[in-house]
Ligand SMILES: Nc1ncnc2c1ncn2[C@@H]1O[C@H](COP(=O)(O)OP(=O)(O)OP(=O)(O)O)[C@@H](O)[C@H]1O
């Protein structure tokens with residue numbers, strides 16, 4: 446484990462007023478690694494994930510992507526430019542999809558690449574088709590988001606993120622808003638990305654999925670990483686009492 | 701009801717209605733411009749601009765439009781602003797409705813789901829690109845109906861400029877009362893014409909709204 450980390454979170458801390466939501470978090474993710482973040486509601490999982498692309502800026506600490514610091518201190522105008530550049534390399538998928546309702550699936554996928562990468566209409570068409578094929582929705586290219594099921598919406602949202610050719614993908618409970626029967630199709634897409642060695646950080650309530658797909662699992666509680674390790678260890682032999690309690694409760698609630 | 705009289709005078713009323721329509725169209729156009737600038741100011745990152753936007757809204761919504769018109773038309777020359785009555789009417793009404801439109805547009809913009817902004821920014825789009833390509837196209841659809849309410853108010857508001865002697869519908873009705881002594885007929889006729897203008901405008905707004913509906 447001497448390789449330089451691909452994503453490097455150093456001493457991340459975040460407070461809302463007096464409420465400390467993240468307390469000195471350190472996380473190194475290697476290229477191609479898939480990390481799951483689990484933990485009770487309010488433990489700071491989303492806040493940590495959203496700090497990685499500076500959607501929720503940290504109070505202190507550093508975020509690095511390869512050799513670039515994401516949240517480096519710059520004058521506002523320069524920072525705007527810098528962060529817009531960095532965000533192109535960090536894909537993010539939200540619980541509620543956040544597709545653009547006024548654009549077709551094609552428009553959703555090609556809007557940012559066309560504007561930010563200056564590609565031609567033809568290249569954009571090919572890009573949309575390629576990404577949709579990846580998530581198995583080529584036949585929905587001219588649909589509007591409102592004409593799609595939840596699972597399809599989320600797959601389009603993934604395709605939209607992938608179209609920017611990101612170096613890392615962040616998922617914030619990508620399947621939590623879905624009806625149970627639609628979860629699997631999204632999980633399958635994420636598994637496929639895993640097989641393609643996409644670097645991924647996944648906040649999830651689905652322990653089964655985390656166990657199947659992830660290389661490492663972090664258990665967070667009250668703004669700290671309580672325990673981390675390979676899924677076998679965290680799920681079979683958790684050391685920390687809080688982890689044990691959380692997993693026990695979680696298993697019960699799923700029965 | 702003296703229908704003979706109504707049939708005799710209505711062509712003159714229709715001419716006056718053209719002035720009313722011109723007033724409404726020009727002042728609405730000005731109002732839309734003021735509203736867009738006002739909304740941009742109120743949503744700006746600059747504190748000074750936000751203050752200017754808020755001051756604009758509270759001054760022009762907080763005082764009677766009639767007083768604003770009087771200040772512009774009668775008080776204007778005192779500070780070197782010479783306008784004829786029609787110009788004063790257009791500018792006075794336009795800037796006034798612009799304050800309401802500022803709030804309408806701002807309301808539509810901030811009611812676009814915050815997730816839309818997050819998704820765009822996450823893809824690397826700038827604030828400006830996000831506003832242009834994602835927020836505004838959705839906000840436009842949300843603002844058509846409430847802007848229609850503003851425009852409806854504006855059409856009726858044009859009657860105020862009778863007070864500065866613009867020869868529009870209300871002023872014309874008053875003038876004919878002077879010679880005919882038939883206020884019921886004259887105001888009735890004016891009222892019918894206002895209603896027709898508002899009805900047709902309403903149809904146009906509904907048509908726009910339907911066309912723009914998000915699928
Ligand atoms: N904008 C905010 N202002 C104040 N407090 C906030 C804000 N956003 C989040 N918090 C608080 O930060 C804490 C962590 O929130 P976060 O959303 O990161 O939790 P989470 O682990 O993602 O929970 P969940 O599983 O419910 O999504 C919570 O206590 C929350 O109330």
Ligand SMILES: [Mg+2]
Pocket residue numbers: 490491492
């Ligand atoms: Mg969360």
